[in-house]
Amino acid sequence: MGLLLQTLVFGVLLGSLYALASSGLSLTFGVLRIVNLVHGSLLITGGYLTYTLWSVLGGLDPIVCILLTTPMMGLIGWALYTALIRPTIAGGDGGTMMATFAVMIAAEGIFALVWGNTPLTVAPPYARTSIALGDLVIPHAQLYAAIVALVVLGALGAVLRFTKLGRSIRAAASNPAGARLVGIRVSRVNALTYAIGAATAGAGGALISVIYPLTPDSWGAWLARGLAIVALGGMGSFLGTFVAALLFGVAETLVTAYVSLTWTVAVPYVVIIAVLIFKPRGLFGARGRTDVSTP
Amino acid sequence: MPTAITRRIRIAAVLTALTVGTALAGCASGGTGPESEAPIKIGASLPLTGPVADVSGPGYNGYELWAEQVNAAGGLLGRPVELTLLDDGFDQDQVVANYTRLISQDNVDLLLGTFSSFLNLPASAVAERNGMVYVEPSGGAQEIFEQGFTRLFFAQPGTSASLPDRFVEWVESLPADERPKTAAYITQTDPNTEPAVQGFQDQLEALGVETVYDESYAPEQTAFDSAADAIKRADPDLLVHGAVGEDGIGLVRSLQKVGFSPDQFFQTNAPSDIAGYPAGIGEANTEGIFSSVSWTPATDFPGSQDFVAAYEKKYGIEPDDNASSSYSAAQILQAAVEAVGEIDQDKIAEWLHANTVDTISGPMSWDERGVPAGSLSLAQWQDGKFVIVLPEDAAGTDHIVSPKPNWVG
Numbered sequence: 191m192g193l194l195l196q197t198l199v200f201g202v203l204l205g206s207l208y209a210l211a212s213s214g215l216s217l218t219f220g221v222l223r224i225v226n227l228v229h230g231s232l233l234i235t236g237g238y239l240t241y242t243l244w245s246v247l248g249g250l251d252p253i254v255c256i257l258l259t260t261p262m263m264g265l266i267g268w269a270l271y272t273a274l275i276r277p278t279i280a281g282g283d284g285g286t287m288m289a290t291f292a293v294m295i296a297a298e299g300i301f302a303l304v305w306g307n308t309p310l311t312v313a314p315p316y317a318r319t320s321i322a323l324g325d326l327v328i329p330h331a332q333l334y335a336a337i338v339a340l341v342v343l344g345a346l347g348a349v350l351r352f353t354k355l356g357r358s359i360r361a362a363a364s365n366p367a368g369a370r371l372v373g374i375r376v377s378r379v380n381a382l383t384y385a386i387g388a389a390t391a392g393a394g395g396a397l398i399s400v401i402y403p404l405t406p407d408s409w410g411a412w413l414a415r416g417l418a419i420v421a422l423g424g425m426g427s428f429l430g431t432f433v434a435a436l437l438f439g440v441a442e443t444l445v446t447a448y449v450s451l452t453w454t455v456a457v458p459y460v461v462i463i464a465v466l467i468f469k470p471r472g473l474f475g476a477r478g479r480t481d482v483s484t485p
Numbered sequence: 486m487p488t489a490i491t492r493r494i495r496i497a498a499v500l501t502a503l504t505v506g507t508a509l510a511g512c513a514s515g516g517t518g519p520e521s522e523a524p525i526k527i528g529a530s531l532p533l534t535g536p537v538a539d540v541s542g543p544g545y546n547g548y549e550l551w552a553e554q555v556n557a558a559g560g561l562l563g564r565p566v567e568l569t570l571l572d573d574g575f576d577q578d579q580v581v582a583n584y585t586r587l588i589s590q591d592n593v594d595l596l597l598g599t600f601s602s603f604l605n606l607p608a609s610a611v612a613e614r615n616g617m618v619y620v621e622p623s624g625g626a627q628e629i630f631e632q633g634f635t636r637l638f639f640a641q642p643g644t645s646a647s648l649p650d651r652f653v654e655w656v657e658s659l660p661a662d663e664r665p666k667t668a669a670y671i672t673q674t675d676p677n678t679e680p681a682v683q684g685f686q687d688q689l690e691a692l693g694v695e696t697v698y699d700e701s702y703a704p705e706q707t708a709f710d711s712a713a714d715a716i717k718r719a720d721p722d723l724l725v726h727g728a729v730g731e732d733g734i735g736l737v738r739s740l741q742k743v744g745f746s747p748d749q750f751f752q753t754n755a756p757s758d759i760a761g762y763p764a765g766i767g768e769a770n771t772e773g774i775f776s777s778v779s780w781t782p783a784t785d786f787p788g789s790q791d792f793v794a795a796y797e798k799k800y801g802i803e804p805d806d807n808a809s810s811s812y813s814a815a816q817i818l819q820a821a822v823e824a825v826g827e828i829d830q831d832k833i834a835e836w837l838h839a840n841t842v843d844t845i846s847g848p849m850s851w852d853e854r855g856v857p858a859g860s861l862s863l864a865q866w867q868d869g870k871f872v873i874v875l876p877e878d879a880a881g882t883d884h885i886v887s888p889k890p891n892w893v894g
Binding site: 309313 | 535536538671674700702703705706707708711714730734735743758760764765767
């Protein structure tokens with residue numbers, strides 16, 4: 191019983207971090223329909239920026255760093271979209287995929303040049319400590335990650351649902367021609383959407399850097415996991431992303447505790463295959479109206 | 486059943502490969518006389534990007550520093566040395582393509598090895614097929630030396646098979662009541678660490694240490710909280726971890742979070758990252774952690790301290806055992822070429838099989854498989870320093886910390 195409870199707690203905390211890491215991908219993939227292969231690299235950029243801020247500013251708390259990394263990542267996202275992704279949209283899915291693929295490959299080299307190849311870790315005092323409730327262990331850093339994940343996902347959902355910007359984003363995504371007719375500057379809104387997606391990587395990266403060592407190639411695992419989570423949750427549904435990420439986290443820890451550690455990394459791939467076979471639209475995927483939005 | 490014909494075809498294929506290989510080697514060593522002032526080209530491929538890039542950076546420096554020093558001293562056989570170092574991104578196909586290119590397109594005269602068993606396994610096969618001597622600075626997995634190769638030489642004092650030796654000797658030397666009674670084994674699925682950890686388990690079980698946990702994980706694994714929790718529940722006296730890179734820091738941090746500190750803790754590779762490891766797990770928490778090393782900056786074999794000084798001067802950082810390994814590999818090649826007096830792959834291999842070479846990692850000699858005669862040393866973090874504790878004649882301290890103190894915040 192103790193083992194099951196502990197495993198579930200680890201799973202939910204891990205899943206929350208996954209949700210935070212995948213929220214931006216859910217936005218770009220689900221709303222903009224861009225297979226944003228650079229999202230893993232954006233997360234790691236957020237992590238490295240946190241490392242630099244933390245080490246230069248004399249141990250500034252990584253969670254406080256989020257206030258700085260989020261706008262920085264948003265700016266990077268904006269530049270990336272305007273300079274490299276928008277020009278390739280005319281090429282269709284293949285065009286944006288190639289553009290983000292190229293950036294993804296180049297980014298690894300840039301990380302190595304700027305931050306070097308040795309693993310870097312951000313180590314605030316709470317990075318290695320836990321709250322103990324009897325036998326139950328709740329790591330501080332993971333708990334903070336879960337809280338930040340809830341805040342970020344909640345905020346994203348609220349913006350999309352209740353604000354004028356959110357309505358513009360949804361309109362620009364579902365019917366670009368119609369949106370243009372009612373005066374929405376679609377191209378600008380899309381750039382902003384991409385920038386918001388990148389900005390979440392500022393928060394995600396900050397928490398990742400506290401929990402895992404950063405290396406130039408760490409983006410791979412986060413990208414694979416993120417794509418699987420977005421596919422499982424359903425395109426553009428933040429609730430779906432959150433639930434899918436929790437399922438992922440719990441599945442990974444259950445496999446570790448009850449099956450074998452060796453099989454843990456297979457979980458995302460098994461999930462992708464299962465989703466494609468049984469529920470191609472994901473858990474919360476809406477049946478999108480494609481009749482009017484076809485460009 | 487393999488027929489006589491298939492066998493004959495296979496023999497014919499091997500003979501053809503050998504003939505072509507020898508012919509190629511012949512071409513490479515061909516031009517004497519007018520070309521004697523031309524540089525000696527030495528090629529290697531390194532995983533300069535990808536998951537073990539942190540290891541190969543110092544390895545690259547080791548090769549570079551050696552070439553610079555040799556050229557400053559008048560070159561090799563009176564000819565300048567020219568290094569061609571390619572990047573393979575830790576990809577087995579790419580490392581094969583790179584060594585093939587070095588041999589057949591760049592027409593290098595000599596080869597040096599790459600890093601990791603994962604890459605040296607296919608790379609050594611390319612060298613062997615082409616009749617080239619292959620001195621590898623890393624890649625101690627047993628299976629590399631069981632391919633029947635005759636031109637392969639390992640430039641560390643011992644292979645991975647010898648990795649548990651010193652630690653097990655130490656456990657054996659303890660009075661019965663101080664020995665660990667139970668042990669947990671966890672390793673990344675890697676051609677180097679997996680057999681090494683298996684070696685620990687076999688030898689310690691033979692000593693009566695009971696196995697209470699035994700798991701492996703894929704290189705993509707990042708989250709270790711659940712695994713650390715499982716280890717805590719198994720409550721072993723001794724924990725042996727076959728770490729490759731940042732997974733070393735990852736597992737230790739998870740052990741700290743679940744609040745489990747084993748009495749004895751042995752970890753491969755990760756603890757020798759003198760800068761990153763203490764930063765990742767907390768400097769005070771390194772106390773008492775064991776690992777095995779081929780070399781440390783405190784090693785006092787002839788030339789070793791000069792190497793440390795020259796390396797620090799050139800790169801502004803202390804060399805690690807990866808830098809010393811590539812430097813040693815180049816020293817070995819240099820010694821053989823100078824002794825033979827020409828670039829003749831057959832004679833170089835023959836000479837290395839028959840002689841002992843003095844390197845900064847100590848004197849080395851090899852059996853017919855290319856396995857060196859010695860063992861790796863046992864090292865331990867003590868008072869914020871990573872020091873050799875066994876064998877005694879190489880030790881930089883007179884005591885061993887055991888049991889390991891608890892994690893401190």
